[in-house]
Amino acid sequence: MSFDFSKAMEWAYKDMLTFFPENVSTFGGELDSLFAMVYYASVAIFFITYSILIAFIIMYRHQEGRKAYYYHGNNLAEFTWTLLPTFLFAGIGLVSDDAWTKSKYSQRVPNPDVTIDVMGFQSGFGWQFRYPGPDGVFGNKVRNQISSANPFGIDSNDVHGKDDLVIISPGGARPVEAHLPINKNVLVNLSSNDVLHSFFLPNFRVKQDAVPGQWIKVWFNGTKAGRYEIACAELCGSGHYNMRGLLIMDSHQDYDVWLDQQYKLQKPVLSAPVSDSSAVAAVASDTTTTKN
Amino acid sequence: MQSATAHAHETLGHDSHGDHAHHHDVSFIRKYVFSTDHKVIAKQFMLASLFFLFVGGLFALLIRWQLAFPGEAIPLIGNILPDTWVSDGAVTANFYTQLLTLHGTVMIFYVIIPLAVGMFGNFCIPLMIGTDDMALPRLNMYSFWLVPPAGLIMLTGFFFDSGAAAAGWTGYPPLGPSSGAGQTTWLISLFLIGFSSIMGATNYMATILNKRAKGLEMFQMPLTIWALFITAILIVLGTPVLAAAISMQLADQYLHTSFFMPDNLLIGAPDNSLLTGSFVQKGNELLEHKQLLGGGGQPILWQHLFWFYSHPAVYIMILPGMGIVSDVLATFARKPLYGYKAMIFAIMAIGFLGFIVWGHHMFQSGMNPLLGTTFMLSTIVIAVPSAIKIFNWLGTIWRGNIRFTSANMNALAFIATFIIGGLSGVFMASAPVDIYIHDTYFIVAHIHYVLFGGALFAIFSGIYYWFPKMYGKMLNESLGRKHFYWSFIFFNLTFYPMHLLGVGGHMRRIYNPYIYEFLQQYQPLNQFITVAAIILGFSQFILIFNILWSLKYGKKAPRNPWQANSLEWAAPAHPGHGNFDTDIQVYRGPYEFSHPDRETDFYPQWEKPKDEPQGDEKAVPETKEHSQSA
Ligand code: HEM
Ligand SMILES: [Cu+2]
Ligand SMILES: [Cu+2]
Numbered sequence: 001m002s003f004d005f006s007k008a009m010e011w012a013y014k015d016m017l018t019f020f021p022e023n024v025s026t027f028g029g030e031l032d033s034l035f036a037m038v039y040y041a042s043v044a045i046f047f048i049t050y051s052i053l054i055a056f057i058i059m060y061r062h063q064e065g066r067k068a069y070y071y072h073g074n075n076l077a078e079f080t081w082t083l084l085p086t087f088l089f090a091g092i093g094l095v096s097d098d099a100w101t102k103s104k105y106s107q108r109v110p111n112p113d114v115t116i117d118v119m120g121f122q123s124g125f126g127w128q129f130r131y132p133g134p135d136g137v138f139g140n141k142v143r144n145q146i147s148s149a150n151p152f153g154i155d156s157n158d159v160h161g162k163d164d165l166v167i168i169s170p171g172g173a174r175p176v177e178a179h180l181p182i183n184k185n186v187l188v189n190l191s192s193n194d195v196l197h198s199f200f201l202p203n204f205r206v207k208q209d210a211v212p213g214q215w216i217k218v219w220f221n222g223t224k225a226g227r228y229e230i231a232c233a234e235l236c237g238s239g240h241y242n243m244r245g246l247l248i249m250d251s252h253q254d255y256d257v258w259l260d261q262q263y264k265l266q267k268p269v270l271s272a273p274v275s276d277s278s279a280v281a282a283v284a285s286d287t288t289t290t291k292n
Numbered sequence: 293m294q295s296a297t298a299h300a301h302e303t304l305g306h307d308s309h310g311d312h313a314h315h316h317d318v319s320f321i322r323k324y325v326f327s328t329d330h331k332v333i334a335k336q337f338m339l340a341s342l343f344f345l346f347v348g349g350l351f352a353l354l355i356r357w358q359l360a361f362p363g364e365a366i367p368l369i370g371n372i373l374p375d376t377w378v379s380d381g382a383v384t385a386n387f388y389t390q391l392l393t394l395h396g397t398v399m400i401f402y403v404i405i406p407l408a409v410g411m412f413g414n415f416c417i418p419l420m421i422g423t424d425d426m427a428l429p430r431l432n433m434y435s436f437w438l439v440p441p442a443g444l445i446m447l448t449g450f451f452f453d454s455g456a457a458a459a460g461w462t463g464y465p466p467l468g469p470s471s472g473a474g475q476t477t478w479l480i481s482l483f484l485i486g487f488s489s490i491m492g493a494t495n496y497m498a499t500i501l502n503k504r505a506k507g508l509e510m511f512q513m514p515l516t517i518w519a520l521f522i523t524a525i526l527i528v529l530g531t532p533v534l535a536a537a538i539s540m541q542l543a544d545q546y547l548h549t550s551f552f553m554p555d556n557l558l559i560g561a562p563d564n565s566l567l568t569g570s571f572v573q574k575g576n577e578l579l580e581h582k583q584l585l586g587g588g589g590q591p592i593l594w595q596h597l598f599w600f601y602s603h604p605a606v607y608i609m610i611l612p613g614m615g616i617v618s619d620v621l622a623t624f625a626r627k628p629l630y631g632y633k634a635m636i637f638a639i640m641a642i643g644f645l646g647f648i649v650w651g652h653h654m655f656q657s658g659m660n661p662l663l664g665t666t667f668m669l670s671t672i673v674i675a676v677p678s679a680i681k682i683f684n685w686l687g688t689i690w691r692g693n694i695r696f697t698s699a700n701m702n703a704l705a706f707i708a709t710f711i712i713g714g715l716s717g718v719f720m721a722s723a724p725v726d727i728y729i730h731d732t733y734f735i736v737a738h739i740h741y742v743l744f745g746g747a748l749f750a751i752f753s754g755i756y757y758w759f760p761k762m763y764g765k766m767l768n769e770s771l772g773r774k775h776f777y778w779s780f781i782f783f784n785l786t787f788y789p790m791h792l793l794g795v796g797g798h799m800r801r802i803y804n805p806y807i808y809e810f811l812q813q814y815q816p817l818n819q820f821i822t823v824a825a826i827i828l829g830f831s832q833f834i835l836i837f838n839i840l841w842s843l844k845y846g847k848k849a850p851r852n853p854w855q856a857n858s859l860e861w862a863a864p865a866h867p868g869h870g871n872f873d874t875d876i877q878v879y880r881g882p883y884e885f886s887h888p889d890r891e892t893d894f895y896p897q898w899e900k901p902k903d904e905p906q907g908d909e910k911a912v913p914e915t916k917e918h919s920q921s922a
Contacts, residue, residue, distance in 0.1 A: 008816040021797055035795075050708070060625070060692045066693050067886050068627040070628065070886045074631075078684075082680055085680075092672060148558055211591055
């Protein structure tokens with residue numbers, strides 16, 4: 001165990017805004033500048049109120065023989081300091097709303113270029129991704145076909161489902177990478193089969209809880225190729241901390257190459273029924289059911 | 293000022309009398325254990341909650357150790373803890389999750405609420421409204437005696453094979469109902485403590501409405517009483533909803549209902565093997581459990597119910613503190629409280645708005661984002677009365693003559709930390725800003741600025757302020773000051789950097805952040821926080837030592853040591869059962885400090901006006917009328 005005090009102090013002197021990890025999504029910048037706006041307003045309010053507080057503490061400290069000012073207050077003052085913060089805070093609310101609706105309202109999700117399904121899972125703690133396969137169409141999902149071998153519940157009677165690509169990524173140090181293209185509108189349909197998780201992409205400023213029984217639309221558009229971490233932000237059990245995933249943002253060509261590779265490797269989920277327990281064991285032993 | 297000291301001396305004789313008056317006819321058990329005296333019950337709340345404060349604090353330090361030095365043996369105790377909790381002396385992931393769950397639950401339900409509401413409610417209400425006891429003393433006794441069993445039931449979870457509750461203090465389903473017996477104890481425990489809250493709150497309302505001293509109008513009550521009154525209303529309206537939600541979660545766990553559970557769940561991590569009720573084992577593998585029954589429930593429903601109680605609950609925790617701080621500041625600034633009525637209306641506004649903002653905890657939960665917009669606006673509105681209060685407190689010390697007693701330093705610290713906690717609230721109130729910081733350490737920083745920096749500092753302030761009336765002894769001021777400085781400095785060093793971690797994206801509730809590459813750089817900062825937290829934790833022993841030392845060696849307290857105005861100071865220094873040794877008649881409001889027509893800088897509520905009340909004409913016309921009719 002070692003404790004580097006000077007290293008810790010280095011952090012303590014840095015401005016709060018410098019702590020943001022690099023932003024690589026189109027609307028992330030907007031969210032960051034909203035944060036910065038509230039931050040600067042707060043710093044201003046902080047300095048004003050703290051100066052007053054400290055000045056009063058010093059100026060009006062106890063002195064023998066002095067008598068305090070007998071004064072019960074003033075309605076004009078009350079009025080002023082009710083209205084000022086109301087306007088300020090209401091302003092913050094109004095300018096916030098556009099960014100909110102843009103990132104979360106399903107009506108405002110732009111036409112997706114790429115759509116995938118994502119689920120967090122708790123038995124082993126990690127993420128499952130589904131791509132529509134070479135035919136570009138997802139198979140239907142049927143709730144009563146959900147099993148650990150077929151976590152998305154792909155309907156065995158639907159031809160579109162036969163070629164769906166499913167990637168199961170256990171968390172921890174060596175997750176299985178999921179790839180997506182940059183400069184494309186990506187739509188993620190998010191859910192879970194067990195408990196709540198939260199799909200957190202720090203660099204994309206994306207966070208959305210995954211709720212069993214509900215498919216929630218999440219979208220983003222990545223601006224920079226690279227390797228980014230996926231985190232879980234909602235307590236989902238003792239392995240919650242371990243739900244690390246990896247998202248590789250590729251150029252469009254690289255993405256296609258990767259997809260082709262995956263299609264060749266994959267063994268369709270539905271063609272060879274495996275017993276439930278062995279599938280779970282496969283997940284736990286750090287391989288994917290789709291790659292063997 | 294001289295006359296006050298004289299007054300205090302002259303009444304010392306009464307005190308010992310008051311103290312012993314009932315000694316002979318009440319057994320020890322009835323007097324100290326199953327007592328119906330509100331002051332004894334207040335002390336019991338204080339003792340129990342201070343005990344839980346150290347329990348919760350210990351959990352926090354274990355959590356902090358793991359975040360700073362993951363996998364390294366806990367110093368001193370690591371190697372004597374059982375294998376179910378530690379491996380090689382370091383906490384396991386499973387135990388860590390239990391610790392963070394019980395840390396939050398203990399601190400909120402067994403420390404802050406019982407101290408702010410149970411202790412001060414019981415101690416202050418009858419004394420400050422000038423009456424002998426609560427309206428329903430026996431209910432009051434029950435309300436305390438539910439607390440120790442409720443708390444212990446929850447802690448027993450640690451001794452189960454499957455461990456204590458581990459779904460966070462928010463207990464979200466499906467994780468909550470799908471976990472083991474620990475969660476059951478957690479649910480039962482909260483149900484009981486909620487019951488205790490409701491009994492207390494009904495009693496507070498009945499007492500304040502019906503038992504005020506002669507001449508005491510509602511709008512002459514000190515802010516502490518007003519705050520407790522509104523708090524009691526919040527408790528009575530909110531807690532039943534929590535009780536309902538808890539019952540539903542228990543039913544999901546054991547009665548095969550599915551209020552919160554959708555169908556076809558695949559639940560059962562290897563270390564989560566104790567599944568109950570609606571989960572059935574499939575095949576020989578313990579790994580998979582499939583829910584066969586029911587289905588069609590909605591996990592988010594729990595969040596709505598939980599936060600419908602728990603957002604008002606954060607005000608249940610802070611409003612009494614705001615009241616205490618208002619009284620302490622006015623007394624030690626020797627000035628009338630600035631904007632007395634505005635302060636009361638602000639409390640009412642907070643109380644009302646507190647019931648329509650719960651959704652701000654659920655911006656990322658998957659509820660309709662349209663609701664996000666609504667809750668963003670209501671949340672932003674609720675910051676306004678908080679701001680009003682800050683300005684009025686500043687107005688109160690403006691042109692005062694401020695005495696820096698331990699009580700007052702803690703009250704001033706409350707203002708300082710509440711400004712920061714309120715401002716961080718505004719960040720999260722903006723729904724799009726919240727997307728990124730939700731469930732990160734930014735939230736943890738906010739919580740602690742308002743609950744430790746806010747509620748707990750106010751509670752400290754109240755303890756320093758009323759201790760003389762509770763025990764008839766003065767607390768040691770120099771120890772009090774030391775406790776304050778250490779707490780205040782290390783509080784800020786512990787919790788301010790958590791904002792930075794949050795902006796860095798550091799999630800809350802994670803056992804080992806360094807699994808993530810982007811968080812590895814924050815280990816030194818986490819270590820810094822841990823060192824500060826350890827010092828902060830140990831600083832609290834100064835308070836305990838001060839209490840114990842002063843009980844034995846402290847100066848005997850006079851009747852009105854702070855030269856304050858409110859009615860509790862009219863009672864004997866260490867009041868016995870029945871509280872007052874004189875008939876209390878109220879002539880004015882509680883904040884008549886530094887009145888220009890008076891020699892002394894205070895004017896107690898119970899002091900009869902001189903025959904010629906020229907100066908008081910404005911302040912007390914209604915009171916005079918009242919006293920004539922009485
Ligand atoms: C200016 C007033 C306040 C505003 C605008 C505000 C706003 C918020 C918001 C929006 C959240 C949710 C953040 C998230 O989870 O993403 C939150 C969380 C919280 N607030 Fe406040 N707050 C205020 C004052 C207070 C006060 C006075 C208290 C307590 C005394 C408090 C206690 C809490 C707690 C305990 C949580 C976290 C609950 C959890 O997720 O574990 N807040 N606050
Ligand atoms: Cu998780
Ligand atoms: Cu809230």
